[in-house]
Amino acid sequence: MDMAYIGRHITAMEWNELHAAYVQYGTSAGFWDTYQAIMDAASFRTGCPRQVANELLQAAVRLGAVKDPHYL
Numbered sequence: 567m568d569m570a571y572i573g574r575h576i577t578a579m580e581w582n583e584l585h586a587a588y589v590q591y592g593t594s595a596g597f598w599d600t601y602q603a604i605m606d607a608a609s610f611r612t613g614c615p616r617q618v619a620n621e622l623l624q625a626a627v628r629l630g631a632v633k634d635p636h637y638l
Contacts, residue, residue, distance in 0.1 A: 573621050573625070574617070574621065575608055575612050575614055575617050575618045575621045575622075576604065576608055576618065576621050576622055576625060577608075580604045580607070580608060581625060583600060583604060584597075584600060584601065584604055584622075584625055584626070584629070585629060587599075587600035587601070588629045588630075588631055592631075593631050597631060601622065601626065604622060605618055605619060605622055608622070616638050619638050620637045620638055623635050623636075623637060624637075
């Protein structure tokens with residue numbers, strides 16, 4: 567699976583961090599702690615929390631961490 571990532575609100579570095587957390591933790595607490603930290607940082611940086619939430623959820627779906635997404 568190609569793990570290259572280009573997003574509008576989530577940086578490639580944040581994507582790589584999320585991917586690494588998924589590889590290390592699967593869907594356990596470590597992954598979700600990383601997910602939340604990225605959401606907080608990206609929301610602060612962009613000022614677009616809703617768009618960040620949707621894009622980050624889409625990234626989690628791509629990783630296989632979320633099976634039934636509910637976008638905002």
